[in-house]
Amino acid sequence: xxxxxxxxxxxxxxxxxxxxxxxxxxxxxxxxxxxxxxxxxxxxxxxxxxxxxxxxxxxxxxxxxxxxxxxxxxxxxxxxxxxxxxxxxxxxxxxxxxxxxxxxxxxxxxxxxxxxxxxxxxxxxxxxxxxxxxxxxxxxxxxxxxxxxxxxxxxxxxxxxxxxxxxxxxxxxxxxxxxxxxxxxxxxxxxxxxxxxxxxxxxxxxxxxxxxxxxxxxxxxxxxxxxxxxxxxxxxxxxxxxxxxxxxxxxxxxxxxxxxxxxxxxxxxxxxxxxxxxxxxxxxxxxxxxxxxxxxxxxxxxxxxxxxxxxxxxxxxxxxxxxxxxxxxxxxxxxxxxxxxxxxx
Amino acid sequence: xxxxxxxxxxxxxxxxxxxxxxxxxxxxxxxxxxxxxxxxxxxxxxxxxxxxxxxxxxxxxxxxxxxxxxxxxxxxxxxxxxxxxxxxxxxxxxxxxxxxxxxxxxxxxxxxxxxxxxxxxxxxxxxxxxxxxxxxxxxxxxxxxxxxxxxxxxxxxxxxxxxxxxxxxxxxxxxxxxxxxxxxxxxxxxxxxxxxxxxxxxxxxxxxxxxxxxxxxxxxxxxxxxxxxxxxxxxxxxxxxxxxxxxxxxxxxxxxxxxxxxxxxxxxxxxxxxxxxxxxxxxxxxxxxxxxxxxxxxxxxxxxxxxxxxxxxxxxxxxx
Numbered sequence: 001x002x003x004x005x006x007x008x009x010x011x012x013x014x015x016x017x018x019x020x021x022x023x024x025x026x027x028x029x030x031x032x033x034x035x036x037x038x039x040x041x042x043x044x045x046x047x048x049x050x051x052x053x054x055x056x057x058x059x060x061x062x063x064x065x066x067x068x069x070x071x072x073x074x075x076x077x078x079x080x081x082x083x084x085x086x087x088x089x090x091x092x093x094x095x096x097x098x099x100x101x102x103x104x105x106x107x108x109x110x111x112x113x114x115x116x117x118x119x120x121x122x123x124x125x126x127x128x129x130x131x132x133x134x135x136x137x138x139x140x141x142x143x144x145x146x147x148x149x150x151x152x153x154x155x156x157x158x159x160x161x162x163x164x165x166x167x168x169x170x171x172x173x174x175x176x177x178x179x180x181x182x183x184x185x186x187x188x189x190x191x192x193x194x195x196x197x198x199x200x201x202x203x204x205x206x207x208x209x210x211x212x213x214x215x216x217x218x219x220x221x222x223x224x225x226x227x228x229x230x231x232x233x234x235x236x237x238x239x240x241x242x243x244x245x246x247x248x249x250x251x252x253x254x255x256x257x258x259x260x261x262x263x264x265x266x267x268x269x270x271x272x273x274x275x276x277x278x279x280x281x282x283x284x285x286x287x288x289x290x291x292x293x294x295x296x297x298x299x300x301x302x303x304x305x306x307x308x309x310x311x312x313x314x315x316x317x318x319x320x321x322x323x324x325x326x327x328x329x330x331x332x333x334x335x336x337x338x339x340x341x342x343x344x345x
Numbered sequence: 346x347x348x349x350x351x352x353x354x355x356x357x358x359x360x361x362x363x364x365x366x367x368x369x370x371x372x373x374x375x376x377x378x379x380x381x382x383x384x385x386x387x388x389x390x391x392x393x394x395x396x397x398x399x400x401x402x403x404x405x406x407x408x409x410x411x412x413x414x415x416x417x418x419x420x421x422x423x424x425x426x427x428x429x430x431x432x433x434x435x436x437x438x439x440x441x442x443x444x445x446x447x448x449x450x451x452x453x454x455x456x457x458x459x460x461x462x463x464x465x466x467x468x469x470x471x472x473x474x475x476x477x478x479x480x481x482x483x484x485x486x487x488x489x490x491x492x493x494x495x496x497x498x499x500x501x502x503x504x505x506x507x508x509x510x511x512x513x514x515x516x517x518x519x520x521x522x523x524x525x526x527x528x529x530x531x532x533x534x535x536x537x538x539x540x541x542x543x544x545x546x547x548x549x550x551x552x553x554x555x556x557x558x559x560x561x562x563x564x565x566x567x568x569x570x571x572x573x574x575x576x577x578x579x580x581x582x583x584x585x586x587x588x589x590x591x592x593x594x595x596x597x598x599x600x601x602x603x604x605x606x607x608x609x610x611x612x613x614x615x616x617x618x619x620x621x622x623x624x625x626x627x628x629x630x631x632x633x634x635x636x637x638x639x640x641x642x643x644x645x646x647x648x649x650x651x652x653x654x655x656x657x658x659x660x661x662x663x664x665x
Contacts, residue, residue: 085484089491142655156658159421162487163654166425166591170647173516174640184512192498267491320499327495334488335470338481 005281012293020060023304062198063303064296065206069259071295074270075286076252087271088256091161092135094265095168097257100131105187106179125205125261132257193266193323195303209258228285266323268330302326348618355625359396398522399628400621402583407620409579410594415548416572424580425591427486431493432463433584438497457581517590517643530582537578544572548609590643592650
């Protein structure tokens, strides 16, 4: 790794930690950052400990982890397809995962607007992964270019993904209708991409996914750099292209699906973080570690704004889901990307 | 002709089939001599109104989609994909929230405004750089739709009451839509259809390229604006009456093109009839497979339409 990449990774990680600390200190009970640090180091009074460790830390931790998972997933997909637009939220992975998770929320819901226990802790992540994988498989299978050396057609991946996402979304809309009002409300809040009232049980599956899969993805770093040069060059360099591609596709899908299960399909993080990281590090592809740190930074920052923005703007005591903030910032960036890609032709 | 017959058959089937089968005799009785029997009530109050709405809105969306395909010269053009429906939906939800929307006709106005702004914005945004390419338009539409969707959900989530009505509306359905709804959107539909009829011939010229069309004496700008108006009006009427129903325009446009070729004067009315038939059938299928509940027409079309969309993408080698 080059020093610039390392430097930026450290910088983003540090910024993410700072924002996380700020996020832990603001809220209905404002706490000095010193108190927050005290609690994190094991001290502090009981009330303060409760607020920080039980209420705010799970939310912030989920945000950091989900940011890492989405961003790395986006970086992998963008590199694999050689298309900056092929992020999990565009090519249908998030929609597929949403359909799975909403199915569990609505169908296993007791009508009380919350599900817990086994269905929530295992059911939602599992259904999300299955839904995400199904979407990936369909999109991947349909966008294979026939003929010698059958490869995935980068342009078609995006378009077919848009179509599959639309189908999955209509499934989600239907699930919302057949469900009980309260279950539907919970599902709708979750669908916007929200970190509201996350508990440690929400963070845990994402933590496991990140801890296991990020190092695995990093092991493919050399192969990824080779793949950027094209399949032919990569296989000449000794990369088993088909196998590596499949493995990375599965890793990317599972990361995005687990993140979706944890916090809903937070929009555009997977699209934007890799692109910005690539720009700043001036690499030929999104560097995984820098992208991961940047993703974490994005999500905690967006959540801080979503949670407090309307109060700061004196609108009222409302909290927005974090996905609204990321969509509002991410969509213009996507439009900018599309514009640039067209100009390049 | 064959299409009209097909539509009539679908119409009859929609009246006859449902959780309870009604024979031709019972249908005829219900439509001509109402004496308040169960069958009469089912047909007159439930099945007939929703089928009429399905025909009307199917017509609108089929034609709107085909017009879009013609104007953008883009096989993927579709109000649902291009963010037009999301624009209308966002406007409606915003209108509900600030209290601007209280009846179906005010819904149409607000939806119209949203649809027109979104149509225009997507077109303008996608046309930066080297002009609007098919892929650029589709992606720009997706991006705009994603952003509007997020804003819509933000509004809906801030107000629990809006959510409950919104979720039923957002799925796209003709269930429970009565003749009053059809009546209120009718003026918009009529104007939209007139504009579309005027525009159909111009589209044939525009298909030769803007320069050639202008050379043949066509006021290109005006033709584009008329088309935009027709698309906006028809989509807005559809969204206001039934919620955002996706893929219908795509489906009708392509099926019609298959049968009738590229002549817009034939293509557009044919696509309208196909759209109407498709929506009636989708509603019917949803009613039949749903069992106790029912699957909304929007969902049926989403599940049928997506493979269709994929087929179109695969068939045409769209390069990015």
